[in-house]
Amino acid sequence: MTIVRNRWLEIATVAIIGVSLFRSMTVVADVTQGDVQRIMYVHVPSAWLAFLAFMVTMVGSAAWLRTKDQRWDRLAASSAEIGVVFTGLAIVAGMIWAKPVWGQFWTWEPRLVTTALLFFIYLGYLALRRAVIDPVQRARRAAIMGIVAAVQIPIVYYSVNWWRSLHQPSSARSIDTPLRITLLLGVVAFTFAYAVLLRRRLELARLEEELDAKRFEQSQSVAGADITVPSLASHPHD
Amino acid sequence: MNGHEIAYLDDVGLRLGNTIILRQAKLSLEPGEKVGLLGPNGSGKTTLLRIIATLLQPTSGTGAVLGAEIGTQDVYAIRNRIVMVGHLPGLWPELTLGENTELVARLSGRSPEVAADALAQVGLARASERRADQSSKGMLRRAELARALILEPTLLLLDEAHAGLDAEAIGMVDTIANRVVAGGGAVMLVSHEPDRLNVHRSVQLVDGTLEMVS
Amino acid sequence: MTFWRQVYEVARKDLLVESRTAEVALMTAPFGAAALILIPLAIGTDAPLLSQLGPGLYWIVVLLFGMLVILRKSAVDGQAQRDLVRLLGIEPAAAFAGATVATSALVLFFEVALGPILIALYNPELRGWPWLFVILPLVATGMGLLGTIASGVTTSIGTRTSLTPLLIVPLSLPLLMGATQALEGLRLGRGIVPWLILLFAVDLALAVSGVLAARPLEEAVT
Numbered sequence A: 001m002t003i004v005r006n007r008w009l010e011i012a013t014v015a016i017i018g019v020s021l022f023r024s025m026t027v028v029a030d031v032t033q034g035d036v037q038r039i040m041y042v043h044v045p046s047a048w049l050a051f052l053a054f055m056v057t058m059v060g061s062a063a064w065l066r067t068k069d070q071r072w073d074r075l076a077a078s079s080a081e082i083g084v085v086f087t088g089l090a091i092v093a094g095m096i097w098a099k100p101v102w103g104q105f106w107t108w109e110p111r112l113v114t115t116a117l118l119f120f121i122y123l124g125y126l127a128l129r130r131a132v133i134d135p136v137q138r139a140r141r142a143a144i145m146g147i148v149a150a151v152q153i154p155i156v157y158y159s160v161n162w163w164r165s166l167h168q169p170s171s172a173r174s175i176d177t178p179l180r181i182t183l184l185l186g187v188v189a190f191t192f193a194y195a196v197l198l199r200r201r202l203e204l205a206r207l208e209e210e211l212d213a214k215r216f217e218q219s220q221s222v223a224g225a226d227i228t229v230p231s232l233a234s235h236p237h238d
Numbered sequence B: 001m002n003g004h005e006i007a008y009l010d011d012v013g014l015r016l017g018n019t020i021i022l023r024q025a026k027l028s029l030e031p032g033e034k035v036g037l038l039g040p041n042g043s044g045k046t047t048l049l050r051i052i053a054t055l056l057q058p059t060s061g062t063g064a065v066l067g068a069e070i071g072t073q074d075v076y077a078i079r080n081r082i083v084m085v086g087h088l089p090g091l092w093p094e095l096t097l098g099e100n101t102e103l104v105a106r107l108s109g110r111s112p113e114v115a116a117d118a119l120a121q122v123g124l125a126r127a128s129e130r131r132a133d134q135s136s137k138g139m140l141r142r143a144e145l146a147r148a149l150i151l152e153p154t155l156l157l158l159d160e161a162h163a164g165l166d167a168e169a170i171g172m173v174d175t176i177a178n179r180v181v182a183g184g185g186a187v188m189l190v191s192h193e194p195d196r197l198n199v200h201r202s203v204q205l206v207d208g209t210l211e212m213v214s
Numbered sequence C: 001m002t003f004w005r006q007v008y009e010v011a012r013k014d015l016l017v018e019s020r021t022a023e024v025a026l027m028t029a030p031f032g033a034a035a036l037i038l039i040p041l042a043i044g045t046d047a048p049l050l051s052q053l054g055p056g057l058y059w060i061v062v063l064l065f066g067m068l069v070i071l072r073k074s075a076v077d078g079q080a081q082r083d084l085v086r087l088l089g090i091e092p093a094a095a096f097a098g099a100t101v102a103t104s105a106l107v108l109f110f111e112v113a114l115g116p117i118l119i120a121l122y123n124p125e126l127r128g129w130p131w132l133f134v135i136l137p138l139v140a141t142g143m144g145l146l147g148t149i150a151s152g153v154t155t156s157i158g159t160r161t162s163l164t165p166l167l168i169v170p171l172s173l174p175l176l177m178g179a180t181q182a183l184e185g186l187r188l189g190r191g192i193v194p195w196l197i198l199l200f201a202v203d204l205a206l207a208v209s210g211v212l213a214a215r216p217l218e219e220a221v222t
Helices: A008-026 A035-067 A070-102 A110-131 A135-167 A177-218 B045-052 B075-081 B097-107 B113-121 B137-151 B167-182 C003-021 C023-043 C047-070 C079-087 C092-122 C129-153 C160-171 C173-188 C193-220
Strands: B007-016 B019-029 B034-038 B060-065 B082-085 B155-158 B186-190 B201-206 B209-213
Touching: A008 A035, A008 A177, A035 A070, A035 A110, A035 A135, A035 A177, A070 A110, A070 A135, A070 A177, A110 A135, A110 C160, A135 C129, A135 C160, A135 C173, A135 C193, B007 B045, B019 B045, B019 B060, B019 B201, B034 B045, B034 B167, B045 B060, B045 B155, B045 B186, B075 B082, B075 C079, B082 B137, B082 C079, B097 B113, B097 B137, B097 C003, B113 B137, B137 B167, B155 B167, B167 B186, C003 C023, C003 C092, C023 C047, C023 C092, C047 C092, C047 C129, C047 C160, C047 C173, C092 C129, C092 C193, C129 C160, C129 C173, C129 C193, C160 C173, C173 C193
Parallel strands: B019 B209, B034 B186, B034 B201, B082 B155, B155 B186
Antiparallel strands: B007 B019, B007 B060, B201 B209
16 A cells, blocks of 8 residues: 555655755845845745644644544644744754854844744644643643644734834845745745645554554453452461 | 433443543443442442543443433533542642531532531531641541532442441441432442442443443 | 632632642742842842843743742642532633632732842832733733643643643743833833733733633543
């Protein structure tokens, strides 16, 4: 049995990543920053995917609470795992970009700060999942945390944005069309990558559950059966 | 199923992860019945009791308690007619026996005086200033029985009904159980000592399912 | 029994138990005070520096040490106690609200207890200090709400003393922002109302989430 039914998604993804990569390297460099600016084509799409993945986690959480269908929980969990990777990538790319351009690894820019907090939110979500053994309890608790976090994230973003606008003038740089197209291409490429990874991860999760179910069927043990008559005899008159 | 039972379970199963705790458990508790629940350690008696108390939802099967179908929102309305005295004491360790009992009265909308009265009835009137974490197991059990007196349940569930109690207190358990039953309610008592149980009939948890005991 | 009566009784119970252990008053608050004393020894005792950084450091201590208030022993009910509350017919939303009121009250106590230390050691400029009567409770309520939700989700998890703060801290950023910027705003004579609205919005969003999550959460913790 092939694990993935057809490979059109993978092929399309590789193709579009190739195109995006080529374009990122060959498009005209930024006037002020030079070639280092090209890392934006990794940093921005990664950040975009980080947030998209969390939205999917939130949708999965809400849907699970509604339907109690395990597939939604699988979606939420898989998306979170992929999301944390993209979040990490966005932060690292951001740091690589910031050092040469602004002289320091971290700029307290609202989107960067929110992305960093999103990273910790993901870690907390995954740590919570890991700590609960029963699948239904795990799904329920994770779903609640996922939704509470998702509702707070926009508030987090706005509060940092507000704070920043008071302390620093916004360096809103307009972006020229050729660069904008490249950026858009990067976003599309990363979205395809996300879809591929998500599909694979979901498939893996489904197979894991099937394996668990098969194992369970074979070892149909009732909890109490593990307890047997003790061989220690009692001698009341010893 | 005749619609008048206090509780019934139909093919109820509980699976926690990869362990089956209960399967195809059938039970019917009629008004006026005292039923014993027997079974070796770890056989799932406490789990079954908690399902009947509507605190735990089974993973399969159906049932109803006090007219409310298990697993639906209806159970919220009938819960205050159930009293369960579980394995571990339902008392706050830092509070005194008097405060704990008063808390039960307050949280159930009754006046605090009812609590002092109940404590006296179970023989703890002079211990009411003792903190729960400084009271013996027997005293804690008595305090929990006081709870049954205050709340006047229709369904009384007693886990390890006689554990830690002296003869006097065991008599108390029987009195309270009889009171519940006389009022048209039902009682389920879990015990390891079937001969001490003063019940109409007993069921045994064997292999995750319930069997009649003659 | 009405819903609000239930809330009152649950909160009263939590605070009564806390009064026995006195954990927040005798352990957490002194710990927070010790932190405020240690900080200048680490960053420098220069008076203008401390005066400027004081409020921010105070809020950081409130936020991080507030975790200990949230994790306090008196807030942890065992399964038998949780079962009892459920069987007494207490509405899950009322139990949530009651626990939140208790935790918020204790965080507020913590904030107030640390206030004099802040003033004595850091000598911050506290222009418009009457606004503190609004800011402190708003922050305390936010912490209480976050704390009760996160505690609920981590019930009976062994590693909850580490997991709960991890869940709370990122989400508490708006509270931190609102509190610090409100005080900054007062100091500089700028507007404070937007930050108060932010604090209020956070509290409202958390309250709604918490109440809606109360029933599912109760079922998740058997």
